Amino acid sequence: MAQKLSRFFLHPANNQGRVLTTNSKTPQENWQANEPMDPRTVEETAPLLGAEVITTDPRTIIEEREFAKGDPENPLEWPLKFKWLFISILFFMGATVTFTCISPVPIAGRIVQDLSNGEKNKYASVLLVTIWELGEAAGPLLxxxxxxxxxxxxxxxxxxxxxxxAAVLAATAQTTPQFILSRVLSGLFVTSNVLGPAIVGDIFEPDMRGSAMSFVMLAPNIGGAVGPAIGGYVADALSWRWVVWMSVLLCATCQVLVLLCFRETYAPAILARKVHRLRKLSGSPSPEGAAQNNSKSRGPEAALESIVRPFLIFKSSIVLVAVSLFGSLTFSHYFNMTTTLPDILEDVYGLQSSQTGMSMLSFSIGSFVGLFICNRSVDRIYVHLTKANGGVGQPEYRLPLMILAAVLAPFGLLLYGWSAEFGLPLWVFLFSFSSMGMILLMAFLPLSAYVVDAFGPYAASAMTGLIVLRCLMGSLLPLSTTPLVENYGFGRAFSVISLVSAAMAPIPVVIMIYGQKLRQLSKYTRNDPAE
Structure with missing residues (x-):
């Protein structure tokens, strides 16, 4: 749908104080129709930088509320190559984050032993891996x-x-608490997981977001595959510190790329700066109303309001609570497996730490398969269901693959636990690990696309609720898996986890059927403001 031209001309002589508008849609409707939102229709909790008034001529005040059609500064109208440059940077950032997070997994016990004067501590080894998620839970709140x-x-x-x-702090840590602290801080400042999907929504139309999201989701698989493999071999050949210094180098490279090659993608931020630039060029004073609006948007009140917003969105949306609970539990399976994987491969199958790292490639292979399935299916399913619905798309049309993943996950967990319990051939165990890689990605990617579509301009804040709960479960639930395994063995422990997963499986089905009605209960996802 063509974007509406939203420049309104007010002549001071006879129109002072009068605001003209042609857009009566809610911001959520504008997003779903591929039209920029009008800040005048949004409440104070909306994620805006404040509407401004541009004076380009002493006789005319131009009020810039939305991008004009064909505006080259509109992120949705940037050249495709330019958009994919940004996606490539997000890809590299995501791979770096996962490399930094996962590379210590096969050598966590060695790190703890080295920093604790030769003492082994299983719980400290697990915490060293999962504590990252605790920091990652807090970071998105800001x-x-x-x-x-x-x-x-x-x-x-x-x-x-x-x-x-934080990566430098980890490389120079002298005690286990210092290393764990550095892991918390690293997780705290991760941006790719929460801003990646939001940036995809900033620059791509809905029918292209699935492909872009697939590529962004590919990055963690690359980092997750390369990190443990390199970590194990480098630690054996040199030292575990060399693994961490590799992370430092990757992090510094990311910083340079973002600084030099990235640019703003958030439409309200671009409009606000465009206002400031044009007013400065024209030399015209800022109208009183706009000055007050800008002051408010940049003041402490707006900053506090923006911090509270994710909680308000999460509290108001039963849909977000439900999909966050499902996604968080599903995400915790990854850490349930990776924290038990070294013990299984070394104690049951007699592998070395370097071989353990290489074995994690099987998970990434499964993730690549899941990514391929999503890349080929998510957008096609969305387009097909949209056509079947008379050309009207719904965020729920992203969910069919997530439903399939919810059904398959309990079986994958059972195969993982019992193949280790009975010492089945190594390829069977690695197949179970690989299949879970496919299943988890088939759950994560449609879930992220659903949140972006359902919450539109509020996507980043909505993703915050999802990520906070996901990271808390990813950090804490594996700590309960350790005593389960010690007391009942791998088979029974993962049978319990499988039962919990099966109990959560109906959630995406319910959202698929009733999600459109449930979204009307929250003003952040409501289609009709009158409802």
């Missing part, structure tokens, strides 16, 4: 709302600096 207040670009740059500094 990252997402600040990106909706000040824009994506400054938040990406500031967080990249601190992320690199």
């Amino acid at each position: 990252i997402a709302p600040f990106s909706e207040t000040f824009g994506r670009y400054p938040v990406l740059n500031v967080c990249s600096v601190f992320f690199t500094a």
